[in-house]
Amino acid sequence: MTIAGSDSGGGAGIQADLRTFAFHCVHGTSVLTCITAQNTQGVTRVDAMSAQAVAAQFEAVMVDMRVSAIKTGMLLNQEIIQITAKKLVAFGCGNVVVDPVMVSRVGAKLLDDDAIHAMGDLLLPIAAIATPNRYEAQILAEMEIHTLADMQAAAQKIYKLGARSVLIKGGGMTGDLKAVDVWFDGDRLETLQTEAIDTIHTHGTGCTLSAAIAANLALGKPNLQAVQDAKVYVTTALKYALAIGKGQGPVGHFFPLQRLR
Ligand SMILES: Nc1ncnc2c1ncn2[C@@H]1O[C@H](COP(=O)(O)OP(=O)(O)O)[C@@H](O)[C@H]1O
Numbered sequence: 001m002t003i004a005g006s007d008s009g010g011g012a013g014i015q016a017d018l019r020t021f022a023f024h025c026v027h028g029t030s031v032l033t034c035i036t037a038q039n040t041q042g043v044t045r046v047d048a049m050s051a052q053a054v055a056a057q058f059e060a061v062m063v064d065m066r067v068s069a070i071k072t073g074m075l076l077n078q079e080i081i082q083i084t085a086k087k088l089v090a091f092g093c094g095n096v097v098v099d100p101v102m103v104s105r106v107g108a109k110l111l112d113d114d115a116i117h118a119m120g121d122l123l124l125p126i127a128a129i130a131t132p133n134r135y136e137a138q139i140l141a142e143m144e145i146h147t148l149a150d151m152q153a154a155a156q157k158i159y160k161l162g163a164r165s166v167l168i169k170g171g172g173m174t175g176d177l178k179a180v181d182v183w184f185d186g187d188r189l190e191t192l193q194t195e196a197i198d199t200i201h202t203h204g205t206g207c208t209l210s211a212a213i214a215a216n217l218a219l220g221k222p223n224l225q226a227v228q229d230a231k232v233y234v235t236t237a238l239k240y241a242l243a244i245g246k247g248q249g250p251v252g253h254f255f256p257l258q259r260l261r
């Protein structure tokens with residue numbers, strides 16, 4: 001299941017998540033939190049779903065199907081975070097990947113300021129894996145992140161907020177740290193590195209990574225393996241990113257099919 005917002009441009013949000021689930025051959029269900037008017041250049045409008053509508057979508061799926069893993073993406077406001085956390089706890093959901101979406105790569109604000117504390121207080125404590133990017137990690141850990149040591153320290157600080165593991169994503173890092181991620185589960189501290197792809201077409205990388213982690217957890221992979229395999233998937237999808245639109249195009253979720261055409 002993905003609990004996330006819609007991206008009209010199809011590069012991030014629910015659209016990226018469902019394509020990622022399909023690639024991994026897991027059935028995707030969706031709880032829509034908001035509708036963004038968005039393209040490769042930015043976000044021009046956001047309309048929230050009501051907390052009741054979010055709860056109803058969640059319950060409709062949960063009472064009928066076995067949901068093996070859940071990712072949360074753009075939750076937009078405090079009410080939606082509160083109802084999401086409440087339902088996840090009520091249904092005893094275990095494999096929860098929390099992507100604490102706050103701001104897009106092109107600078108669009110995707111979470112209300114007064115909702116940041118709810119993300120830390122209510123959602124991170126029920127996360128099997130939290131996946132903040134550099135900017136989200138800086139906010140959650142209340143520190144600046146410039147070096148690998150900073151990423152490691154931030155992972156350890158965010159872990160203390162209650163997530164069972166933390167992945168600090170390095171797409172926003174520079175130089176040799178570009179695309180270097182750091183994972184911490186309270187015991188092991190791992191640096192995950194794949195090749196850095198030289199492209200501006202990176203829209204949806206974070207959504208795709210967290211959706212791939214959720215798919216891998218649903219397939220029964222252990223936490224670190226789920227993260228490592230998801231990182232390889234995103235790296236390959238970036239190699240086949242689509243140069244569509246006037247801004248930052250989306251990653252190519254179905255790269256093997258592109259190769260066969
Ligand atoms: N240019 C790139 N080359 C390879 N991997 C990248 C690149 N940009 C981002 N990634 C990877 O994509 C994943 C998502 O990270 P990031 O882009 O930081 O997230 P977000 O979209 O939430 O800002 C991470 O595993 C990161 O290392």
Ligand SMILES: Cc1ncc(COP(=O)(O)OP(=O)(O)O)c(N)n1
Nearest residue numbers: 005012013104105203204205206207
């Ligand atoms: C609807 C919606 N959800 C999430 C995001 C952020 O997506 P992300 O994968 O972090 O990629 P960028 O937007 O940073 O390129 C979004 N933009 N829209």
